[in-house]
Amino acid sequence: MKNPGHADERSSEKRVKAIAAVSGGLDSILAAAVVSRLGIDVTLLYVKHLFSGGEKKEGAVKRQAEGLGLPLRIVDGTVEHLDIVRHPRHGYGRGMNPCLDCRIFLLKTAKRVMEEEGAEFVITGEVLNQRPMSQHRGALDVVAEESGLSDRLLRPLSANLLPDALPVKEGWIDREDLYSFSGRSRREQAALARQLEISDYPQPAGGCLLTEKVYAARLRDAFEHAGADAVDIDGFRLLRYGRHFRLSDRVKVIVGRNEAENDILPGFSQGRILLEPVDVMGPTTLIEGEPSEGELELAAAIVARYSDSVEGRPVRFRVSGVGSERELDVIPLPPEDPRIAGWRIG
Numbered sequence: 001m002k003n004p005g006h007a008d009e010r011s012s013e014k015r016v017k018a019i020a021a022v023s024g025g026l027d028s029i030l031a032a033a034v035v036s037r038l039g040i041d042v043t044l045l046y047v048k049h050l051f052s053g054g055e056k057k058e059g060a061v062k063r064q065a066e067g068l069g070l071p072l073r074i075v076d077g078t079v080e081h082l083d084i085v086r087h088p089r090h091g092y093g094r095g096m097n098p099c100l101d102c103r104i105f106l107l108k109t110a111k112r113v114m115e116e117e118g119a120e121f122v123i124t125g126e127v128l129n130q131r132p133m134s135q136h137r138g139a140l141d142v143v144a145e146e147s148g149l150s151d152r153l154l155r156p157l158s159a160n161l162l163p164d165a166l167p168v169k170e171g172w173i174d175r176e177d178l179y180s181f182s183g184r185s186r187r188e189q190a191a192l193a194r195q196l197e198i199s200d201y202p203q204p205a206g207g208c209l210l211t212e213k214v215y216a217a218r219l220r221d222a223f224e225h226a227g228a229d230a231v232d233i234d235g236f237r238l239l240r241y242g243r244h245f246r247l248s249d250r251v252k253v254i255v256g257r258n259e260a261e262n263d264i265l266p267g268f269s270q271g272r273i274l275l276e277p278v279d280v281m282g283p284t285t286l287i288e289g290e291p292s293e294g295e296l297e298l299a300a301a302i303v304a305r306y307s308d309s310v311e312g313r314p315v316r317f318r319v320s321g322v323g324s325e326r327e328l329d330v331i332p333l334p335p336e337d338p339r340i341a342g343w344r345i346g
């Protein structure tokens with residue numbers, strides 16, 4: 001392992017600035033730390049969106065920035081990112097993850113911040129061949145070109161396996177101070193982290209929620225039935241909670257799985273029908289679409305099956321939302337009803 005350089009060893013002439021796109025994981029903070037030690041003024045950039053890991057990741061980034069003593073900019077890219085999920089130019093991975101478009105979006109944002117900050121280049125923690133969809137050589141080239149960064153994009157961890165980026169061409173950084181990491185093993189990164197005394201980083205995670213089988217199936221279903229543009233931010237959020245049942249093209253039922261979800265679901269009741277058991281303990285439920293009376297009764301019968309009801313006895317529900325409130329009695333569907341599995345999404 002080479003000896004990482006240090007800022008003090010470099011000239012004190014006007015220092016070159018760079019923006020390091022960080023995710024809260026190890027690779028990106030390593031890349032930022034390596035370049036910072038080479039005498040470049042590094043500002044960290046965290047672009048948050050619905051699938052970037054929430055407060056946990058944001059907290060990790062803030063701690064990392066503090067640990068390295070580097071300035072941090074946080075940009076909220078939620079709205080633009082959802083449009084990328086709805087209409088990715090490069091398509092989806094195994095789930096509904098548009099990783100290439102997501103990387104291009106991240107780096108376009110980094111380019112904008114680079115220009116605002118008067119910086120010369122952008123740093124990422126990408127490692128050649130670490131991820132099948134977004135980090136093979138062709139994908140790295142596409143991301144560099146389509147983000148508009150081209151050779152203003154430096155990947156310090158794999159730089160010696162890639163064509164020289166601008167900071168090397170200009171002599172701001174020596175090629176020999178950069179690395180040739182490749183593939184999925186994290187051994188070399190772990191060793192470099194020890195050398196740079198970076199210990200606060202989460203274990204690598206597989207991907208965001210969009211890569212998860214159940215979430216992806218629900219999102220695909222929503223896009224197919226409502227149309228991608230009709231799924232708003234609450235629609236994306238709601239796909240995380242409950243059991244989901246597709247009764248017809250127009251009607252979907254979402255049933256709380258536990259107390260926490262029963263508390264959360266009413267928060268999504270705007271524009272949806274809310275179903276709550278009156279006399280027994282049971283799940284809170286939302287109905288999307290415009291159900292016929294028969295579909296409403298069917299939805300209630302599915303939900304009743306998850307209630308503390310006496311077999312064969314009706315369960316009473318309060319039905320509210322979309323301008324009206326009333327009560328409805330239904331006999332629960334028997335648990336062995338074979339249609340239930342067919343209605344289930346994800």
Ligand code: SF4
Nearest residue numbers: 097098099102207208
């Ligand atoms: S897994 Fe893919 S889609 Fe999800 S945040 Fe990462 S790059 Fe973006």
